[in-house]
Amino acid sequence: MRPEAVAAMLPWLTEHHANPSGAHRPAREARRALDDAREIMAEVLGARPGEIVFTSGGTEADNLAVLGTADRHGGVLVCGATEHHAVLDPVVGRGGRVVGVGPDGVVDLDGLAAALDPDVTLVSVMLANNEVGTIQPLAAVADVVRTAAPAARLHTDAVQAVSWLDVAALAAPADLVSVSAHKFGGPKGVGVLVVRDGVDLAPRQIGGGQERERRGGTPNVAGIVAMAAAAEACVADRSTTVARVAALRDRLVDGLLAAIPGLLETGLEIGVDEPGATRRRGRVAGIGHLCIPGVESEALLFLLEQQEVYASAASSCASGAMEPSHVLAAMGVDRRLAFGSLRLSLGWSSTAADVDLALAVLPPAIDRLRQFAAPTPA
Amino acid sequence: MRVLVAMSGGVDSSVAAALLVEAGHDVTGVTMKLWGGASDTGCCSVADVDDARRVAQQLDVQHLVFNFGDDFMAHVVDPYVEAHQRGDTPNPCIECNRHLKFDRLLRRADALGFDAVATGHHARIVEHPDGSRRIARGADPDKDQSYVLYMLGADAQARVLLPVGTMLKADVRAEAARLGLRTADKPDSQDVCFITASGGGRRTFLGDRIALHPGRLVDRAGAEVGRVDAVELVTVGQRKGLGLAGGGEPRYAVDVDVPGRTVTVGQADELLGPSVVIADLVVAGPVTGPSDQLPAQLPGGLVAQCSAHGEPRPVSVAAGPAAGSLELTWTDGPQRRVARGQSVVLYAGEEVVAGGLVP
Numbered sequence: 001m002r003p004e005a006v007a008a009m010l011p012w013l014t015e016h017h018a019n020p021s022g023a024h025r026p027a028r029e030a031r032r033a034l035d036d037a038r039e040i041m042a043e044v045l046g047a048r049p050g051e052i053v054f055t056s057g058g059t060e061a062d063n064l065a066v067l068g069t070a071d072r073h074g075g076v077l078v079c080g081a082t083e084h085h086a087v088l089d090p091v092v093g094r095g096g097r098v099v100g101v102g103p104d105g106v107v108d109l110d111g112l113a114a115a116l117d118p119d120v121t122l123v124s125v126m127l128a129n130n131e132v133g134t135i136q137p138l139a140a141v142a143d144v145v146r147t148a149a150p151a152a153r154l155h156t157d158a159v160q161a162v163s164w165l166d167v168a169a170l171a172a173p174a175d176l177v178s179v180s181a182h183k184f185g186g187p188k189g190v191g192v193l194v195v196r197d198g199v200d201l202a203p204r205q206i207g208g209g210q211e212r213e214r215r216g217g218t219p220n221v222a223g224i225v226a227m228a229a230a231a232e233a234c235v236a237d238r239s240t241t242v243a244r245v246a247a248l249r250d251r252l253v254d255g256l257l258a259a260i261p262g263l264l265e266t267g268l269e270i271g272v273d274e275p276g277a278t279r280r281r282g283r284v285a286g287i288g289h290l291c292i293p294g295v296e297s298e299a300l301l302f303l304l305e306q307q308e309v310y311a312s313a314a315s316s317c318a319s320g321a322m323e324p325s326h327v328l329a330a331m332g333v334d335r336r337l338a339f340g341s342l343r344l345s346l347g348w349s350s351t352a353a354d355v356d357l358a359l360a361v362l363p364p365a366i367d368r369l370r371q372f373a374a375p376t377p378a
Numbered sequence: 379m380r381v382l383v384a385m386s387g388g389v390d391s392s393v394a395a396a397l398l399v400e401a402g403h404d405v406t407g408v409t410m411k412l413w414g415g416a417s418d419t420g421c422c423s424v425a426d427v428d429d430a431r432r433v434a435q436q437l438d439v440q441h442l443v444f445n446f447g448d449d450f451m452a453h454v455v456d457p458y459v460e461a462h463q464r465g466d467t468p469n470p471c472i473e474c475n476r477h478l479k480f481d482r483l484l485r486r487a488d489a490l491g492f493d494a495v496a497t498g499h500h501a502r503i504v505e506h507p508d509g510s511r512r513i514a515r516g517a518d519p520d521k522d523q524s525y526v527l528y529m530l531g532a533d534a535q536a537r538v539l540l541p542v543g544t545m546l547k548a549d550v551r552a553e554a555a556r557l558g559l560r561t562a563d564k565p566d567s568q569d570v571c572f573i574t575a576s577g578g579g580r581r582t583f584l585g586d587r588i589a590l591h592p593g594r595l596v597d598r599a600g601a602e603v604g605r606v607d608a609v610e611l612v613t614v615g616q617r618k619g620l621g622l623a624g625g626g627e628p629r630y631a632v633d634v635d636v637p638g639r640t641v642t643v644g645q646a647d648e649l650l651g652p653s654v655v656i657a658d659l660v661v662a663g664p665v666t667g668p669s670d671q672l673p674a675q676l677p678g679g680l681v682a683q684c685s686a687h688g689e690p691r692p693v694s695v696a697a698g699p700a701a702g703s704l705e706l707t708w709t710d711g712p713q714r715r716v717a718r719g720q721s722v723v724l725y726a727g728e729e730v731v732a733g734g735l736v737p
Contacts, residue, residue, distance in 0.1 A: 298444055302490050320427060321411030321445035372489035 001230065002185030002348070008229035009187065012222035019218055021210065030221050037228035044231045045158075045177060046168025047194045053211045054192060054224050058159040058180030060204070061193035062086035064215065065155040065176040066124060068201030070094050075121030078152075080107040081330035082134070087124045087157055088326070101330050104267045104282065105134030109144055116148035123149065126157040127171055128164065131327045131343060132266050133287030135165065142173030153199055159183050159191075163234055163348065164242055164284035175199045181223065185348060186230035190223035234348070245346050246285035252344060252355045253280075253288040259363040264291040266341065267331055288344040291333060295340045295369045298322055303365040309358050312343045380404045381539060382492040384479060385434065385441070387426030390498030392433040392561040393550045394541040398496055399437050406492070407434040407441040410483060412450035412474075413572045429561050436559065446482055453477035455572060459587045465636035466719030467613045469526075470570055471686075476529045484534060496539035499523045500547070503535050504729065510663040511535040512729040518546040525686050528723040528733030529660045581611060593639035595620060603643060609634060612641050614717040615649055632715070650712035653693075654682070656722045656734030657703040663731065669704060670697035677726045682706050684716045690725060704734065 012033065018026035020034045035049070042049045055061045067090050070077055077096030079087050082105055092098065097115045100108050107125055116123070125141045128134065138156055145154050155176035158167050162184040171177045177194035181187055195201060195214060207216040234241075257263050266289040268280070292300070297313035304311055313322050328338040344358065383395040385407040398405045409430045414423065427443060434441035454473045461468035479497060487495045500516030501524040513530055516522040530538065542550050554562035573583045584590065585608075593609035594602050604621050606612055612620070616631045622643065630649050633642040661672060673695045681690035691713055693706040706722065716722060716736045723733035 296486075298442075299486055299489055302442060320431070320443040321447075322443075323445065369489050372485065 001187060001226070002233050004233040005181075005186050005226040005230035009222050009226035012225050016221070020221060021208070021218070033225050034219055034221060037224045040228040040232055041192050044162070044168065044235050045179065045192065045194050046172055047177070048197065050212070051194050051196055052192055053195050053214045054190065054219055055215060056189055056220070057191040058084070058157070058178050058183070059086040061178035061180070061191050062124075062155075062157055062159075063090055064193050064201060064204050065153075065178060066090040066122060067094070068204060068214075069122040069153055069155075069176075071202035072200055073121040075151075076117075076119045077122045077124070078112070078115050078120050078149075079124040080112075080126065080136070082107075082129050082131075082327045083124060083126055084130055084157055084159070085326075087126070087155075091124065101134075103332050105129055105132050105327070105331050106282070107136055107141065109137075109140060112141065113144050113148050116145065116152070118149065118151060120149035120152045122155060123152050124155040124157065126159075127161040127167065128158070128284045129327060130160045131287075131325055132289040132331070133160070133283035134267060135161075135282050135284060138170055139173055160284060160287075162231065163238070164245075164286055166238075176201075181227035181230060184230055184234040186227040187223050190220050190227050192227075237348075241348050242285045245348070245350060246280075248350055248352065248355050249285055249288050249344070249346050250280065252346075252358055253290070255355075255359045256288075256290065256362055259359070260292070260366055262293050263366075264293070264337070265289070266291050266328065266333065286346045288346070290342045290344070291328075291337045292340040292342060292366055293337060294373050295366055296373075297340055297342055299369055300340075300342060300365060303368065304361060307357070307361045307365075309361045311358075312345070313341050379493045380491065381406070381494045381496050382483075382487045382490070383407050383439075383496045384483060384498075385409050385430035386498070386567070387429035387433075387561065387564075388498060388567060389554050389559070389561045389564050390500070390542050390547075390550055391430070392498070392559045393545075393553050393557075394496050394498040394539075395433065395439065396437055396553070396557050396559065397541040398539070399439060405437070405439045407431075407437075407439055408483070409441070409443050410478060411443055411445045412447060412478065413455070429564070433559050433561060436557075444483070444486065446478055449482050450474070450478060450572075458570075459584060461719050462584055462610045463588050463636065464718075465610065465612075465634040467717035468719040469721055470572070471526050472529065472721050475526055480527075480530055480534045480538065484537060487537075494537050494539050496541055498542055499527060499540050500543055500545075501527050501540055502543040503530075503538060503540060506663065508664065512662045512731070514728045514730065515725075516540075516543045521547045523686070524725075524730055525683055525688075525721070525723050525733075528721065528730045531660065532662075581608065584608075584610060591636070591639050593641055595622070595641050595643050598642065598644055598648070603629075606641055609636050609639055609641055615714060649714050651715045652712050653705050653707040654684070654713075654716050654722055654736060655698045655703050655705050657698065657700065657737040659702060659704065659732055659734040661732045662729070669702045672704065672732075673697060676724070676731055680724050680726055680731065682708075683723050683725065684714075684720060693724070695724070700737075703737065704732070 018030045020030035038049045038052045041052050077091045077094050079091040081098050081100050099112045099115050123145045125136050142154055145152055153175040156171050156174040157178045158171050159180045161167050162179050175196045180191040203214050205216040210216055324335055324338040381398050381403045385391045395407055409427050431441045454470050458468050458470045484495050500521040502514040503511050504514045505511050513524050513527045515524045573580055590608035590610050592607050595604035597603050612631050612634050622629050627645050629643045631641050632644040632648045682693045683690040692709045694709055696705045698705045718736050720736050724731050
């Protein structure tokens with residue numbers, strides 16, 4: 001967590017215990033903290049305070065947008081194939097339509113237009129992908145939606161975006177916007193769904209009438225206050241952080257591409273044009289994503305953690321086993337290659353020393369695994 | 379030693395890990411995710427992975443999960459289904475040991491720098507004065523699993539540890555209880571792990587994957603005596619489920635012809651044969667050369683075992699009809715024929731000297 005968020009949170013864990021819905025003075029103090037946080041989140045997300053609905057995180061926000069729309073308006077739900085499961089699963093579960101993406105992970109706008117008709121009540125396209133970092137052209141998506149499905153609400157999952165992109169501007173065309181605090185230096189278990197004025201949803205949590213009857217339950221005051229502090233800190237230095245982290249990411253990925261034969265940068269055609277930073281323009285700064293032929297990421301992650309480099313591969317299922325990513329499959333990455341995927345995440349606290357360590361540790365680890373993967377002579 | 383312990387979430391592998399920790403080894407636990415999604419029944423259920431992880435946490439060792447689902451499908455499940463399609467009776471546990479635990483996992487362990495892989499099998503690996511090793515029966519005669527480990531080659535035997543093989547099962551449970559492991563009272567696993575009764579059993583599992591064909595039951599003279607609704611589900615030696623109950627001598631399936639949609643039935647003595655042929659041989663120790671030279675190199679007084687807990691019977695060994703096969707002749711009288719696809723394992727005393735599949 002960002003230190004600002006920890007500092008903001010602590011008094012609400014140690015000193016202030018009141019429920020903001022109460023009528024006494026401590027309750028009013030909590031209420032004020034909640035109102036302040038709501039204004040900050042509105043500012044950061046380009047919304048009005050009344051449009052901010054606090055949730056328990058990104059999954060709840062996504063579920064509320066998708067299922068809340070389906071339950072209130074019926075109709076057909078549509079989303080992109082690389083959406084987070086918090087969007088994809090409810091859309092598919094309600095018999096919705098899934099639109100493909102190109103090899104770069106960008107949603108196919110012609111395919112989207114073809115999937116839309118006046119029965120469509122919700123279209124969900126994420127602002128930035130959580131695995132490979134692809135930034136979606138949300139304004140162009142909105143144009144297609146407004147033309148082909150004028151009644152549809154546009155939802156964007158901006159969970160991965162807050163640290164790296166000007167969400168207030170880029171998500172402006174969307175009617176519904178999801179974010180999660182832990183992705184920008186806040187605590188886990190708290191997030192926001194922006195619900196624009198006039199957008200009507202069926203609540204998923206009922207009772208108590210909190211959040212203007214859009215989300216019942218006593219608000220997580222400490223978490224919300226910390227989220228707002230993290231968001232403020234994040235936005236205040238976002239442009240410098242993005243430039244610094246993008247440079248670190250580029251040095252890391254370019255260094256690995258130079259050191260490791262056959263390495264593929266996911267969604268990019270390697271060697272097509274030269275300066276790495278330009279090639280990665282369509283990606284958020286904090287993600288480098290690679291596919292490593294001849295290597296299984298399960299094995300690689302173990303070797304990396306022995307040397308205190310913590311990376312990830314695809315998503316994990318309930319047992320903790322790694323499953324091949326649906327995002328890579330949607331981008332047309334071969335299943336076998338997808339088992340050798342590696343996501344390198346950087347954040348506001350990443351340093352040049354972190355990159356140096358990864359550059360030192362990864363090439364020999366990959367080399368070792370490739371030697372062992374080679375067929376042994378009979 | 380750096381040891382990777384295969385932890386299924388059962389009591390045997392839990393205690394295996396605990397014993398290795400106690401012996402001072404640098405232990406990492408791993409659960410292989412072979413089958414199934416988030417379901418809580420059958421093989422690799424989330425509950426089993428939870429048990430393995432909690433035991434590892436209690437022992438203060440790392441716990442990994444490896445997804446070998448594609449390998450399990452290619453080497454165990456698909457061949458199991460194909461074997462039934464031919465009318466064979468496969469043993470998927472043996473193929474899982476052959477391809478997953480003692481090949482895929484062992485190779486992964488090598489790549490990750492482990493010195494050994496340990497499992498919770500009830501069997502031992504003994505070393506001879508010439509340095510060669512043999513799989514030997516576990517100390518608990520009721521739980522012995524040496525039969526399903528006959529395929530371990532010299533290379534694997536040198537890198538595998540079987541810490542509970544010297545213990546009685548009751549002592550394994552007592553040790554788990556002493557350490558307060560949550561798996562101490564967990565029931566033993568049984569049957570084919572990827573087929574669950576709640577999922578409709580073998581009939582549903584196979585019926586979802588291959589066409590099941592009705593067939594005729596005929597006697598030795600070829601006269602039809604009944605019908606079965608799926609010839610693929612009939613196993614040589616089977617008596618129940620043929621619809622032939624009541625009246626006269628019990629009758630058994632003595633031959634299964636899937637392409638001909640015919641099951642031949644006969645009396646118990648028609649199931650008996652003087653010998654059994656095995657192929658796809660795995661031979662222990664320093665025995666080498668073509669299969670027709672193998673019998674001379676094997677020790678005398680051998681017994682053969684035809685199922686995991688079958689009764690071992692004395693045999694004499696000769697070269698089989700095809701290259702790479704052996705013919706085992708029962709020396710104490712004819713025995714039940716062994717279905718195609720089953721394994722037969724040869725023992726000299728407590729030790730496995732060879733094994734193979736019935737072709």
